[in-house]
Amino acid sequence: MIVIxxxxxxxxxxxxxxxxxxxxxxxxxAVIAALVSWLGYSGPGGGLLLFAGLIAILFENVLRRARLG
Amino acid sequence: MDWTHATPAISAAFIGSxxxxxxAFTIVLAVGTVRGWRPALQGTAAGLALLVALVVLLxxxxxxxxxxxLQVLVGVLLLxxxxxxxxxxxxxxxxxIGLHDEDKAFDxxxxxxxxxxxxxxxxxxxxxxxxxxxxxxxxxxxxVFIVLAVGAGNGMIVPASLGAxxxALVVLLxxxxxxxxxxxxxxxxxxxxxGVMLSAFGTFWVLEGLGGSWPGADAxxxxxxxxxxxxxxxxxxxxxxxxxxxxxxxx
Numbered sequence: 310m311i312v313i314x315x316x317x318x319x320x321x322x323x324x325x326x327x328x329x330x331x332x333x334x335x336x337x338x339a340v341i342a343a344l345v346s347w348l349g350y351s352g353p354g355g356g357l358l359l360f361a362g363l364i365a366i367l368f369e370n371v372l373r374r375a376r377l378g
Numbered sequence: 379m380d381w382t383h384a385t386p387a388i389s390a391a392f393i394g395s396x397x398x399x400x401x402a403f404t405i406v407l408a409v410g411t412v413r414g415w416r417p418a419l420q421g422t423a424a425g426l427a428l429l430v431a432l433v434v435l436l437x438x439x440x441x442x443x444x445x446x447x448l449q450v451l452v453g454v455l456l457l458x459x460x461x462x463x464x465x466x467x468x469x470x471x472x473x474x475i476g477l478h479d480e481d482k483a484f485d486x487x488x489x490x491x492x493x494x495x496x497x498x499x500x501x502x503x504x505x506x507x508x509x510x511x512x513x514x515x516x517x518x519x520x521x522v523f524i525v526l527a528v529g530a531g532n533g534m535i536v537p538a539s540l541g542a543x544x545x546a547l548v549v550l551l552x553x554x555x556x557x558x559x560x561x562x563x564x565x566x567x568x569x570x571x572x573g574v575m576l577s578a579f580g581t582f583w584v585l586e587g588l589g590g591s592w593p594g595a596d597a598x599x600x601x602x603x604x605x606x607x608x609x610x611x612x613x614x615x616x617x618x619x620x621x622x623x624x625x626x627x628x629x
Binding site: 315320325326327330335338341345353355356359363364370 | 450453454455457458459461462464465466468469472474512516519520523577581584585588589590591592593598602605606609610613616617620621
């Protein structure tokens, strides 16, 4: 049972270490999904926007963590 | 096999798996050293059997998901996994959190197992086997995910599996030769590279799955990887300069 619990925790931890990073990624993908799938935008700007948002999320997260020391 | 498409999947699976296999090897080595090789190898074999069963069960499930849905699912999981590794690699490179040390991990695992065996002498072999089993399964699950994730979106599961298998063989051969934890492996650099590659794959598959298009098709993965790498290196420099400025102001 302890091993199964450890595996379940490890599976979750595979994707979520800092909860705010995971939530921000999911939220940004949802925004891009709305833009591309629902509004029908299929130009190259969608990819650039997705990438730029992910970089901004990563920067904000590591800088915030660095400030905490 | 088209090497242009296969090479990124093989190399991401190889490097990612290499890091995980090194960590599992350290614990199996600790078990073998403390309690003997029989329970260590039994636990390893049981762990590998469970991982093979996972691949056999999960692999066919992927074919049931429509391609675009699969690309979005795999892309999101790759982003969560890859950016988590990249975040940690940035923070380690910038000196915010400590580097992973295989020698320390080996000592910690050995002393923990010795204490457990001393407390439950009758179940010593079982404890040793369970420790090896847990290490192989926990690290192996990450290998399975990396292989399925980098391979499922574009029919590259077999090449990605070969990349992971090659990583396991290389670690095993080096481990058999040196017979000690592989502490010289530049773990953080490898995690940095894999974080960059998986984040690039994830970004690419998410947009493809949503129905968007990338200029240059698959070549966009390389451009995304360069973009993630430059941004991550920039973040490391930025944090280091901020820390230096803060320490300078304090002095």
